[in-house]
Amino acid sequence: MRTAQRAQLALLLEVAGTPKPGNVDRCREYPELRFEHFLAGAVGAYDGLADAAHGEPIGMAFETAVGGMSDQDGGNTQFGALLLLVPLVRAASLNRLSTAGVTDVVTGTTVQDAVSFFRAFDYVAVSVNPPPEELADLDVRQGSAAAPAVVDRGVSLYDVMELSADGDGVAREWVTGFSRSFEAAERILAGDGSVPTRASRAFLQVLAAEPDTFIETQHDAETARDASARAQAVLDGEGSADDLAEVFVANGINPGTSADLVAAGLYIALEHGLRV
């Protein structure tokens, strides 16, 4: 299996893990965002992942991946996961799948990569925070319309991630050496049972460790902290993950960033020898 195929498989294994309280998984879905949308998203994302492995610019590979991912009717399925996977795949293709290796990849991104990144928002509605007032012209929700401002300000894709790192756990990975992704991989490799079972467990650990920024964006900081506390309670044996899943789905609490980190962790684990 090639690097890009492992990344595609990681996307599929992530959504196959169950229970992953609040996320779409094999047994739970939302009426408009269903399991099959994630399958189609993973199929469509492949070309962009392959581009990343073949040395295409990171931004362009990401845009291609998101464009392919969007060829289904569920909307945003794996935008955040791809934002982690694309630089990780590049690092792996250079035999440098490490904190230092992927940091070199992301710090090497350019203004053109940033423009491609903004274009990716044209494909799909992504739930993100508005930027601070003084950076309103860099609001990613404008999509490609922000390109002139990106060029004008001369910000690289790494710069864009740095600006978003406070409120976005995926962007934060870019500026912290993908530490949580590598940590998730170690937990998955050290875990017991089938890969989806390990993914489910890793998901609870990732969610418990830090408030999920996707929940913060969709609800508020307190809701996100509460969700992490509930995940920790399940890990401590107080209550079941299945019950927590029911509560989260009923309240629209979707720890999407934690799922993105698990996808990245699964990919790294596959590169490090995890077998399916």
Add this chain to the structure above:
Amino acid sequence: MRTAQRAQLALLLEVAGTPKPGNVDRCREYPELRFEHFLAGAVGAYDGLADAAHGEPIGMAFETAVGGMSDQDGGNTQFGALLLLVPLVRAASLNRLSTAGVTDVVTGTTVQDAVSFFRAFDYVAVSVNPPPEELADLDVRQGSAAAPAVVDRGVSLYDVMELSADGDGVAREWVTGFSRSFEAAERILAGDGSVPTRASRAFLQVLAAEPDTFIETQHDAETARDASARAQAVLDGEGSADDLAEVFVANGINPGTSADLVAAGLYIALEHGLRV
């Protein structure tokens, strides 16, 4: 989405359909043959499907698909489905996805295609019937060791399928214009609800319509007839598909050929505009 991607998605949607009594699906699996093995199988099969779309010889594309599919620890996941998909993908790539079109593809196969087909058995153990005594040298279970006999007898891949058509519902598709695959596609297109729901329904219809040859091979003709009668009963409102799934799994009754036909039907339906 390209033709080969639709075929990959069909493999994923097939295993996502639930309940599919007796088959691995999102909610049911066997201890050694699990959902994630089918995910990895679909990832690995892609190159062979792309080869089929790009005009590589049918046998070689199939061998590549099976080789990629086998890069997981569950064993045979989608051998039969790929034997249907590869010629269908070729026909679609020629804008001839019809009974006549795919028949031209399969009748055009050569001795070299047959040799590749036999080589595909080296990758994975496939449950098949032994051939009649006088064709013992063409027993597919020999894998590539049968290549000299294939060449000596000058049999094309189509000839091999013709020899197996009596006892193998996949081979029978090759010699009957893929009629059941096209029929499954029509049912899926005409169905209601999400694609996995349609796949689950189509599976029962396919199984009810004709005894499953994989059950015949693993058990006997009576068991296969009984399984079809039970599927019909569910369609008639007598008993639930979920209950039937429990019975089949408990008794190791795996209607694998019916699942292969549903995968082929899903692919054709996707080519004909089915959206996910």
